[in-house]
Amino acid sequence: MKNRVAFVTGAGQGIGSAIAIRLAKDGFAVAIADFNVETAQHVADEIVRSGGKAIALRVDVTQREQVFHAVNEARHVLGDFNVIVNNAGIAPSTPIADITEEIIDKVYDVNVKGVIWGMQAAISAFVAEKHGGKIINACSQAGHVGNPDLAVYSSSKFAVRGLTQTAAKDLANRGITVNSFCPGIVKTPMWESIDRQISQAAGEPAGFGTQEFAKRITLGRLSEPEDVAACVSFLAGPDSNYMTGQSLLIDGGMVFN
Numbered sequence: 512m513k514n515r516v517a518f519v520t521g522a523g524q525g526i527g528s529a530i531a532i533r534l535a536k537d538g539f540a541v542a543i544a545d546f547n548v549e550t551a552q553h554v555a556d557e558i559v560r561s562g563g564k565a566i567a568l569r570v571d572v573t574q575r576e577q578v579f580h581a582v583n584e585a586r587h588v589l590g591d592f593n594v595i596v597n598n599a600g601i602a603p604s605t606p607i608a609d610i611t612e613e614i615i616d617k618v619y620d621v622n623v624k625g626v627i628w629g630m631q632a633a634i635s636a637f638v639a640e641k642h643g644g645k646i647i648n649a650c651s652q653a654g655h656v657g658n659p660d661l662a663v664y665s666s667s668k669f670a671v672r673g674l675t676q677t678a679a680k681d682l683a684n685r686g687i688t689v690n691s692f693c694p695g696i697v698k699t700p701m702w703e704s705i706d707r708q709i710s711q712a713a714g715e716p717a718g719f720g721t722q723e724f725a726k727r728i729t730l731g732r733l734s735e736p737e738d739v740a741a742c743v744s745f746l747a748g749p750d751s752n753y754m755t756g757q758s759l760l761i762d763g764g765m766v767f768n
């Protein structure tokens with residue numbers, strides 16, 4: 512029998528690694544795709560040690576050819592292609608008055624172009640395998656409400672929400688669903704870095720930025736990467752078959768739509 516194959520970008524750490532590990536537990540053979548191939552290999556080894564199937568692939572999601580190459584390799588090595596999770600992202604703090612062209616290009620190259628290249632590569636793999644599939648993009652609560660000090664990042668995530676809605680309409684007739692997940696504050700290296708930058712800018716000790724954001728969380732706690740992975744498991748599985756174009760908030764009630 513063929514493997515069900517999932518390809519997760521930015522899966523060497525944080526939310527991406529939790530998603531990869533969860534999808535492996537769900538029975539997927541998983542391609543762990545990351546700029547940092549050492550952390551990716553570490554996650555793949557952990558999955559294989561637990562009895563799952565995984566490979567590590569080096570990919571820079573800003574480079575279209577690299578994304579197509581990695582998706583093709585995953586398809587050939589793992590034997591099919593069913594789900595892509597375009598998770599890789601970066602989030603430098605960007606107070607509005609200090610935004611430069613360089614930082615806009617850097618963030619948009621990863622967070623927006625990376626998602627577009629991932630969607631295109633997945634479409635070509637689904638077509639080659641003669642079936643539909645699921646595209647899942649990393650958005651954020653910052654893609655629903657503008658966040659202080661994160662203008663470039665927030666606008667890139669608003670773009671991901673728009674791309675998700677549009678692609679869902681474009682791809683429905685090919686049997687492809689497109690959804691995104693929108694975490695709030697997740698305990699990962701990305702969040703630690705945002706907290707340091709916001710706290711430093713306010714002249715406060717580390718942890719200040721987290722306290723400020725946490726005031727908005729209805730459930731009263733930050734989330735773990737596994738909280739997000741559980742929802743992505745739903746989006747990757749058959750129980751979400753009648754859902755497309757949605758951007759699912761997993762933010763403990765920071766934003767209500």
Ligand SMILES: NC(=O)C1=CN([C@@H]2O[C@H](COP(=O)(O)OP(=O)(O)OC[C@H]3O[C@@H](n4cnc5c(N)ncnc54)[C@H](O)[C@@H]3O)[C@@H](O)[C@H]2O)C=CC1
Binds near residue numbers: 524550650
């Ligand atoms: N941590 C948080 O509080 C939240 C995170 N998110 C989103 O979730 C996603 C994952 O975030 P975290 O796990 O927190 O981030 P992280 O910074 O901890 O991990 C990101 C991973 O992406 C990889 N990566 C970065 N640039 C890449 C590129 N050009 N090509 C390939 N891989 C690349 C990194 O090597 C790293 O392994 C991002 O899209 C982020 O915007 C959304 C809402 C909240």
Ligand SMILES: CC(=O)C(C)=O
Binds near residue numbers: 602652694705
């Ligand atoms: C990092 C992020 O996406 C936040 C705070 O919403």
